[in-house]
Amino acid sequence: MGVFKKNGSQTVWFENPPVIISTASVVGPQEGEGPLGKTFDKVFYDTYCDEETWEKAEQRLMLEAMKKALQKANLQEKDIDFMLAGDLLNQIVSANFTASALSIPFLGLYGACSTMYEGMALGAMLIDGGFAARVLVGASSHYSTAERQFRFPTELGVQRPMTAQWTVTGAGAVVLAEKGSGPVITHATIGRVIDMGQADPQDMGAVMAPAAADTIVRHLQDTGRAYDYYDLIYTGDLGTYGKKLADHLLRQQGYDISDRFTDCGILIYSGAQDVHAGGSGCGCSAVVTCGYLIEKLKDGSYKRLLGIGTGSLHSPCSVQQGSTIPGIGHALVIEAR
Structure with missing residues (x-):
């Protein structure tokens, strides 16, 4: 075996x-x-x-x-x-x-x-x-x-x-x-689907924040690591309101990670751009990770990242029928060599 x-x-x-x-x-x-x-x-x-x-x-x-x-x-x-x-x-x-x-x-x-x-x-x-x-x-x-x-x-x-x-x-x-030069992926924490009864597709941060917080807590418990093992912990697209909610949910469980916690949906746009609560979409965590965050690993600004890809699991049909919206969060540990 x-x-x-x-x-x-x-x-x-x-x-x-x-x-x-x-x-x-x-x-x-x-x-x-x-x-x-x-x-x-x-x-x-x-x-x-x-x-x-x-x-x-x-x-x-x-x-x-x-x-x-x-x-x-x-x-x-x-x-x-x-x-x-x-x-x-x-x-x-x-x-x-x-x-x-x-x-x-x-x-x-x-x-x-x-x-x-x-x-x-x-x-x-x-x-x-x-x-x-x-x-x-x-x-x-x-x-x-x-x-x-x-x-x-x-x-x-x-x-x-x-x-x-x-x-x-x-x-x-x-x-x-399997081999080569670059940052490495050392761990993955597969998220659970969390449904807290949120049903507003215009407030996806509230949908995804519970799943993101759940995955972060589970990752830290599974690995036995303190949150400050990581230089940066970031979510995929909670936006400003979703990140605040995730912060609150994490503190309720005894984890205050606010000194190194951010969100790709907050990083990608400036306050001068009229995007309301920030960025979202499959492309949000994809382009921020593949551009900015990998650059920061390569130039030595960061050595260990914990990234949580977040998702709002709804469809037009489910929303039109009044269903609630489940959320998901999958975490990866990405480290510089």
């Missing part, structure tokens, strides 16, 4: 930590104008990304991010064992069309806005388990495609409440490998 690679109830550790040998991030104009604009590989200054529709624009974002990650790793499609990707559109069509263009054996994923971290966790398991040598992982979202599918077409000009977040127009991609 092989080594049992599980700590506690929800955390797995990697005997041979997979290496992030390359990352790529491609974004839209709003993201390029934000405080992290210089950390992205490419910025489109047109939300159509030179395509005919916003849906095709999102596919363009993902395909360019995937190709850029391969290029930066000096790899071709044939060098990749599996591609793991997902997005927010019905039947994850952005990932499907990208997989068709790249012709890599493909596993489509849907974890809502947690998809990038779910994909990296599964990719790390494939590599550490000996099932793959290299895995390509990606996720994308687009403000206008998400508004049209989950809320209202932007042409209607519907007033957004202050709790609403701005879906990031962007895509991130990583190449994970």
Whole structure:
């Protein structure tokens, strides 16, 4: 029998930590104008990304991010064992069309806005388990495609409440490998689905905060680590209100991590940009991780990160039928060599 690679109830550790040998991030104009604009590989200054529709624009974002990650790793499609990707559109069509263009054996994923971290966790398991040598992982979202599918077409000009977040127009991609140079993934904590009865799709921070807090607490308990083992703990897209709620829930359980806790949805936009509660979407944690955070690991600003990809698990149908909205959070430990 092989080594049992599980700590506690929800955390797995990697005997041979997979290496992030390359990352790529491609974004839209709003993201390029934000405080992290210089950390992205490419910025489109047109939300159509030179395509005919916003849906095709999102596919363009993902395909360019995937190709850029391969290029930066000096790899071709044939060098990749599996591609793991997902997005927010019905039947994850952005990932499907990208997989068709790249012709890599493909596993489509849907974890809502947690998809990038779910994909990296599964990719790390494939590599550490000996099932793959290299895995390509990606996720994308687009403000206008998400508004049209989950809320209202932007042409209607519907007033957004202050709790609403701005879906990031962007895509991130990583190449994970069994060996090479770069930061490594040492642990993954797979989250539980938490449903606290929240039913407002315009307040996704309140949906995801309980799941994020639950995963953070479980990770610390499973590993026996103090929170200050990490230089930074961050969530994927709780936004300003969701982060405050997660802070409160963590303090209720005896964990005050506020001195090193942030959120990708807060980092990606400035206060001068009219995004209300901050960023959201599959692309939010994907582009912030693949750009800004990996850069900070490589330049020595951080040595150990605990990132929690967060997701609001609803569909237009479930919301229209009055269902509550469950949330999820998957955590990864990413460390500099």
